[in-house]
Amino acid sequence: MLAFQTEPTTLDPAFAVDYSSGLVASLIHSNLVCFDVDGRIRADAAGSWDVLNSGREYVFHLKHGRFSSGSRVKAEDVAFSFERLLSPDVHSPRWWILKDVTGAEDFHSGQKSTVDGIEVIDDSTLSITLERPVAYFLDLIAMPSCGIVSKDAVEKEGSAYGRRPIGSGPWALYSWKEGDLLRLVRNPYYGGYGVAKQSVGGITFRILPESMTRVAEFEVGNLDVLEVPRAELNRWKSSRAKVLSREELRIVYIGLNNRRPPFNDVRVRRALNMAVDVQSIIEHVLFGAAVKADGIVPPGLRDGMQPVDGYRYDPEEARLLLGEAGYEDGFEMEIWQRENPEGGRILESIQGYLARVGVKVRIVTREWGAFKEAVDKGTPDAFYLDWFADYPDAENFLFPLFHSANIGGKGNRAAYRNSVVDSLLDEASMTCNAARRSVLYLEAERIIYDEAPWIFLWFPVKYEVVSKRLEGYRIPLIFNGQRFLDVEIK
Numbered sequence: 001m002l003a004f005q006t007e008p009t010t011l012d013p014a015f016a017v018d019y020s021s022g023l024v025a026s027l028i029h030s031n032l033v034c035f036d037v038d039g040r041i042r043a044d045a046a047g048s049w050d051v052l053n054s055g056r057e058y059v060f061h062l063k064h065g066r067f068s069s070g071s072r073v074k075a076e077d078v079a080f081s082f083e084r085l086l087s088p089d090v091h092s093p094r095w096w097i098l099k100d101v102t103g104a105e106d107f108h109s110g111q112k113s114t115v116d117g118i119e120v121i122d123d124s125t126l127s128i129t130l131e132r133p134v135a136y137f138l139d140l141i142a143m144p145s146c147g148i149v150s151k152d153a154v155e156k157e158g159s160a161y162g163r164r165p166i167g168s169g170p171w172a173l174y175s176w177k178e179g180d181l182l183r184l185v186r187n188p189y190y191g192g193y194g195v196a197k198q199s200v201g202g203i204t205f206r207i208l209p210e211s212m213t214r215v216a217e218f219e220v221g222n223l224d225v226l227e228v229p230r231a232e233l234n235r236w237k238s239s240r241a242k243v244l245s246r247e248e249l250r251i252v253y254i255g256l257n258n259r260r261p262p263f264n265d266v267r268v269r270r271a272l273n274m275a276v277d278v279q280s281i282i283e284h285v286l287f288g289a290a291v292k293a294d295g296i297v298p299p300g301l302r303d304g305m306q307p308v309d310g311y312r313y314d315p316e317e318a319r320l321l322l323g324e325a326g327y328e329d330g331f332e333m334e335i336w337q338r339e340n341p342e343g344g345r346i347l348e349s350i351q352g353y354l355a356r357v358g359v360k361v362r363i364v365t366r367e368w369g370a371f372k373e374a375v376d377k378g379t380p381d382a383f384y385l386d387w388f389a390d391y392p393d394a395e396n397f398l399f400p401l402f403h404s405a406n407i408g409g410k411g412n413r414a415a416y417r418n419s420v421v422d423s424l425l426d427e428a429s430m431t432c433n434a435a436r437r438s439v440l441y442l443e444a445e446r447i448i449y450d451e452a453p454w455i456f457l458w459f460p461v462k463y464e465v466v467s468k469r470l471e472g473y474r475i476p477l478i479f480n481g482q483r484f485l486d487v488e489i490k
Contacts, residue, residue: 001224003208003217007179010162013147014085014092019479022144024205026480027184028068029147029167032060032078032126033138037486039249039300039392039477041138045073045148045168055133055432062124066189067150068172075126079118080151082128083107086115094145100137102129133430135437139391144480170483171203181206197472199489224470228463230342233287242466246475247291247459249298249389251397254335254350254455255375255414256382262331263381269452271321273311275357278457280313281349290458296401296445297394298459300477303434305394305442308449311456318357330358336380337363338371343384350455376409382455383413392478394441399425402448416453 008021016025026034034044046060065073082101085092088110098104102117117129130137140146153166165173168191171184185202206222208214211229218226228236228243236243256263256272263269282290291299294310322328335350337343344363351361366374375383389396400411403425407415421444428440449456466473469490476482 001204001206001222003206003214003223003226005209005211005214007207008182011165011173012162013081013145013149014090014094015162016144016147017093020205023480024182024184025147025165025167026144026169027171027203027483028165028169028173028187029144029149030065030073030169030190031142031146031148033142034483035139035142035392035476035478035481037474037476037481039481041142044142045078051432053129055135055430056130058128058130058137059121060126060128062126063191064124065168065191067153067166067168068187068189069150069153069166070189071150071152072123073148073168074123075120076123077151078126078148079120080154081148082118082146083115084149084154085145092145094143097140097143097145100130100132100134102131133432135429135432136391136393136395139393142480143391170485174202179207197485197488200484200487203484218465218467221467224467225473226465228465230287230289233289233463236463236465242468243463244466244473244475245461245463246477247298247300248462249300249392249478250386250460251293251296251298252290252384252386252457252460253293254382254384254457256453256455257378257380257415258417258453259378259415260381262325262327265325266451267321267325268327269455270311271318271325271357272354272359272455273452274314274321275318275359276350276353276455277313281346282458285345285349286458286460289461289463291461293456293458295449296456297397297441298389301389301392301394301397302438303394304438305445308442308446311452315353315357322357322359327358330360332360332362333381334362334364335382335384336371336374337365337384338368339365347384372409375413378408378413378415385413386460387411389478392481394438394445395425395429398441398444398448399429402444402453414453416448416451418447418451421447 004020008024010021011025013025013029016022030045032046033041036042045065047063048061050059084090086095086098086104086108095108103115106112107115119127150166154161157164170190172187174183174185176182182205217223256269278292295308347363354361400406402416404417404422406412424440424444428437431437464475471488471490472486
């Protein structure tokens, strides 16, 4: 028995963009490949694959898996699922996952009626050709939106498919009581990665918006896994409960508008980083539930990348840098945030630290839509934001957030621009050699970090408490990496 804060909006992979929708859709649908709990790629509907033509072609060999309806998963279903994701008539917000497939953009724009790079060879074999090598392509197709749907089921259900999905994943939807709970049962035909333990016949997700309600339900035995609220962390740590932790693939930061003075001066940006005692905020405001961001790539994704030299808390050095930049008397600035009580407390702490070096901060709060629009347009001086990984690769933290092609709403909201960084990230994205990619990403990260387009804050740590009757459960590195196949109920 688990709980969601927010109810899934749909179980259709093509539209599963929020956490709860993506998680449940991934339990119901197989992908060609999937993530395990540590974020590694595993075979799923595809038992094996070949990488050809210097990383431009993937040939997938399907297992003899079946949908929960009993029908066999064929290469035609995979091709249908991918073309549906790309279809201009479907309007999936996640079509970009497959944009590097040959002919995908022409198909999505309506210029072509087929996708040149998707070829069904036979019932069990599918070839996908890319416009260019994409080192993280398998990560992309392990995302929830690339879940394989039954062509027959989609044609039968139409727009109602998101409420009545038929997948080939380890679990199948049994019931969905809106605003209350979802129940999943075993898919008896599942033939993908792993096999569910006999002691687990199904999974129930309750919809419980209030955090303290979830805590109370766990304490009386009505939930098996509880994400611990930060305010409750010390209590649970000191109890005899089984508390698990894992660093999230997420970075929290204050983006600085690199296009306008004084933030277009690297000395000012470095000074702001040195003026804030990030570790103290982690300890006193976040109850220790974070790791200081000495870098951009989370520790769980560094894969041989050495850490960079982090900014130390040094208000005196910050004042000297501001003086060198011509701001010996400081300056005034705004930091925008979306409506968020915790964010307000954090920004008040940062406001206090910056005041000590002469920087007067005004905190501006807006609802999410207005906040996002303003930030995408470059309106605020600075903004408090976070970034979640879509897939577990260093590329997902560096390319979207710092490549100049993504300035604005695509991710690079600080408007950071560096041609050397662009070249390094472009080369890394097409390099299939893991060691070489790590070198390129580390070089790019060091340049970015040194130029300080953000005030770098922290990587949050997730804490979960698990009931004593549950064995084998681990917090996944990426949210759809836990399929509950290694979990047992004692």
